[in-house]
Amino acid sequence: MDAACKENAIRGGPRPMPRLVAVGKTREAGEIAALAGEWATLRPGATLAFGENYVQEASAKVAALDGTGIEWHLIGHLQSNKAAQAAALFDWVQSIDRPKLVAALAAARDPQRPPLNVLIQVNVDGEAGKHGCAPADVPALAESIAARPTLALRGLMAIPEPHPDLEHRRAAFATMRTLHDALLAGYPGADMLSMGMSEDFELAISEGATMVRIGSALFGPRPPA
Numbered sequence: 001m002d003a004a005c006k007e008n009a010i011r012g013g014p015r016p017m018p019r020l021v022a023v024g025k026t027r028e029a030g031e032i033a034a035l036a037g038e039w040a041t042l043r044p045g046a047t048l049a050f051g052e053n054y055v056q057e058a059s060a061k062v063a064a065l066d067g068t069g070i071e072w073h074l075i076g077h078l079q080s081n082k083a084a085q086a087a088a089l090f091d092w093v094q095s096i097d098r099p100k101l102v103a104a105l106a107a108a109r110d111p112q113r114p115p116l117n118v119l120i121q122v123n124v125d126g127e128a129g130k131h132g133c134a135p136a137d138v139p140a141l142a143e144s145i146a147a148r149p150t151l152a153l154r155g156l157m158a159i160p161e162p163h164p165d166l167e168h169r170r171a172a173f174a175t176m177r178t179l180h181d182a183l184l185a186g187y188p189g190a191d192m193l194s195m196g197m198s199e200d201f202e203l204a205i206s207e208g209a210t211m212v213r214i215g216s217a218l219f220g221p222r223p224p225a
């Protein structure tokens with residue numbers, strides 16, 4: 001039995017196949033459409049999820065790709081004054097990290113639409129100046145989200161420090177897994193743990209990610225900003 005299987009056996013069975021969110025930041029709508037087309041051929045009927053970092057950039061792409069059935073995820077930091085626009089454009093917001101944003105998104109989401117799926121972003125390494133709440137803030141945020149009918153609490157998200165030492169990253173992913181297990185105990189619908197990018201998604205999956213966000217490994221390297 002390898003280490004991952006053993007871990008699963010101890011923790012109570014394997015997790016489902018992780019979901020892929022393709023990260024289209026800096027990519028043109030046409031490139032996203034091409035990838036979506038390829039993906040639909042490979043996995044007919046699968047819902048295609050794309051992640052964007054900026055509301056502004058996403059807005060043009062969502063309009064250009066209207067009717068393609070793409071599920072849109074906001075994965076970048078969200079300013080409160082853009083919450084209304086985000087609540088209209090996106091199916092998921094992965095970057096909730098403060099009570100003000102919960103209130104703004106909940107008020108802005110059209111109650112006629114399905115609830116906005118949200119993840120709580122955790123600053124798992126406690127990096128200064130980085131977005132995401134402290135691990136200790138998760139329970140209060142979760143409670144506040146769960147109380148809003150226009151929002152659906154779906155789990156946690158993290159962008160661990162890109163530390164060169166893989167064991168350091170593994171520890172951050174493992175901390176997230178522990179936090180997620182604790183959340184799931186109270187909120188069974190919060191089944192997503194979004195962590196892992198092009199460089200470290202395998203490690204993230206082995207530590208319990210159920211959703212990975214991949215940009216450059218799908219689209220090729222981004223041009224330097």
Ligand SMILES: *Cc1c(COP(=O)(O)O)cnc(C)c1O
Nearest residue numbers: 023075197198213214215216217
């Ligand atoms: C850019 C980005 C990704 C994808 O990064 P890659 O290294 O290109 O896979 C994932 N998550 C967030 C929040 C990002 O900003």
